[in-house]
Amino acid sequence: MKNAIIASTSTLANEDYLQYLLPELELLFSQCNTILFIPYARPGGMSHEEYTDKVKSAFAKINKKVVGIHEFDNPENAIHQAEGIFTGGGNTFVLVSQLYKNKIMGALAEVLKKGTPYLGCSAGSNICGLSMQTTNDMPIAYPPSFQTLGLIPFNINPHYLDPDPRSTHMGETRETRIKEFHAYNSAPVLGLREGSWIEVKADKVTLKGPITARLFLKNQLAEELPTGSDLSALK
Amino acid sequence: MKNAIIASTSTLANEDYLQYLLPELELLFSQCNTILFIPYARPGGMSHEEYTDKVKSAFAKINKKVVGIHEFDNPENAIHQAEGIFTGGGNTFVLVSQLYKNKIMGALAEVLKKGTPYLGCSAGSNICGLSMQTTNDMPIAYPPSFQTLGLIPFNINPHYLDPDPRSTHMGETRETRIKEFHAYNSAPVLGLREGSWIEVKADKVTLKGPITARLFLKNQLAEELPTGSDLSALK
Numbered sequence: 001m002k003n004a005i006i007a008s009t010s011t012l013a014n015e016d017y018l019q020y021l022l023p024e025l026e027l028l029f030s031q032c033n034t035i036l037f038i039p040y041a042r043p044g045g046m047s048h049e050e051y052t053d054k055v056k057s058a059f060a061k062i063n064k065k066v067v068g069i070h071e072f073d074n075p076e077n078a079i080h081q082a083e084g085i086f087t088g089g090g091n092t093f094v095l096v097s098q099l100y101k102n103k104i105m106g107a108l109a110e111v112l113k114k115g116t117p118y119l120g121c122s123a124g125s126n127i128c129g130l131s132m133q134t135t136n137d138m139p140i141a142y143p144p145s146f147q148t149l150g151l152i153p154f155n156i157n158p159h160y161l162d163p164d165p166r167s168t169h170m171g172e173t174r175e176t177r178i179k180e181f182h183a184y185n186s187a188p189v190l191g192l193r194e195g196s197w198i199e200v201k202a203d204k205v206t207l208k209g210p211i212t213a214r215l216f217l218k219n220q221l222a223e224e225l226p227t228g229s230d231l232s233a234l235k
Numbered sequence: 236m237k238n239a240i241i242a243s244t245s246t247l248a249n250e251d252y253l254q255y256l257l258p259e260l261e262l263l264f265s266q267c268n269t270i271l272f273i274p275y276a277r278p279g280g281m282s283h284e285e286y287t288d289k290v291k292s293a294f295a296k297i298n299k300k301v302v303g304i305h306e307f308d309n310p311e312n313a314i315h316q317a318e319g320i321f322t323g324g325g326n327t328f329v330l331v332s333q334l335y336k337n338k339i340m341g342a343l344a345e346v347l348k349k350g351t352p353y354l355g356c357s358a359g360s361n362i363c364g365l366s367m368q369t370t371n372d373m374p375i376a377y378p379p380s381f382q383t384l385g386l387i388p389f390n391i392n393p394h395y396l397d398p399d400p401r402s403t404h405m406g407e408t409r410e411t412r413i414k415e416f417h418a419y420n421s422a423p424v425l426g427l428r429e430g431s432w433i434e435v436k437a438d439k440v441t442l443k444g445p446i447t448a449r450l451f452l453k454n455q456l457a458e459e460l461p462t463g464s465d466l467s468a469l470k
Contacts, residue, residue, distance in 0.1 A: 093374075138413075140418075146374055159405065180325075181375040
């Protein structure tokens with residue numbers, strides 16, 4: 001059965017990396033000694049090695065080992081053999097390009113559907129949706145497709161931001177961008193604010209964390225969902 | 236000879252559409268009776284007709300007629316026959332997809348290089364760069380390529396925004412995103428704040444407007460450029 005945490009962000013303001021999620025991660029990865037880390041999104045362009053070291057430090061706090069997928073000659077085998085998997089944030093275009101280039105998008109979808117425990121943060125959460133088309137990231141790489149894992153029946157907008165009423169800036173707000181998405185696409189979009197996450201247990205998809213999330217459905221007014229909301233039937 | 240205005244935004248806060256640019260547009264389009272408008276970027280998903288009507292109202296103030304490219308059976312001919320061309324803002328992924336789908340990316344590059352006067356705003360400015368890879372827009376459509384017109388020898392980031400020092404939001408700042416672009420790409424990027432534009436006259440490329448722009452070169456510290464800066468030799 002599916003078993004995943006899909007988080008808006010890895011890090012809250014003034015906290016250590018993954019700190020707010022550690023109690024959840026102890027439960028999610030309780031049966032795992034070693035976590036396979038996918039560092040492809042490379043935040044700030046950092047190397048796979050640097051990024052993996054950062055993740056090792058965080059997971060050491062809950063006594064888990066971490067190994068980077070870049071250390072394997074055959075990344076598809078690494079996915080199939082992993083006890084647990086974490087895909088970190090960074091740039092979603094780079095991440096999706098690398099998942100396709102290394103031919104592991106399909107393998108990842110397969111093991112997650114079978115129940116390998118999974119943590120995604122930010123870009124690593126975007127890929128759990130039907131497509132990466134509601135990412136906030138710049139298109140700094142050109143992936144062969146925008147289709148992603150489809151672990152959940154909707155799209156994520158991580159780091160969701162409410163409009164700033166003081167702003168005179170004329171660039172589009174996040175809400176405007178998501179409404180534009182719905183001019184051409186029909187997938188529901190969940191605006192997931194920092195501090196929120198989605199828990200996937202078998203076919204049950206639940207909003208978690210201390211705050212509300214903003215749901216956008218095509219041709220409908222956006223709606224605030226309280227924590228604990230059941231998202232399983234979104235379509 | 237090339238003759239273009241490439242603007243960060245169509246509209247300043249508390250102003251009418253295109254208002255701040257009208258004196259420049261009278262000069263740019265002085266030899267034109269009719270402007271060909273490319274409405275493909277469809278801000279907010281508005282129709283080609285609605286968008287063209289909005290542009291007609293603005294250009295009526297300087298006594299120019301406007302015709303939308305969607306009204307032509309053969310858009311490539313429309314490009315070749317146009318006295319002047321304006322591409323409006325909206326979503327850059329949608330715009331670039333439509334330019335390729337209608338097979339006019341090449342024709343547009345050709346007539347602009349020969350000297351058809353051109354105005355671009357926001358998404359219509361992004362396409363003047365080497366690629367659309369420094370857009371702020373969501374990837375709500377999948378274009379066959381990110382390559383664009385290359386009218387100028389660098390990329391644009393329109394609606395450039397400085398980091399907000401009060402913010403506790405953990406999503407990437409604009410500067411971080413552009414630095415990530417440079418982890419994988421080498422084109423210079425000009426962060427063009429609202430109110431700034433680029434003037435292209437033959438091979439002379441000049442920063443215009445009342446404020447500075449922020450220049451990002453690969454492996455170098457970002458730099459503020461004063462208005463009037465010569466951008467012709469950027470590479």
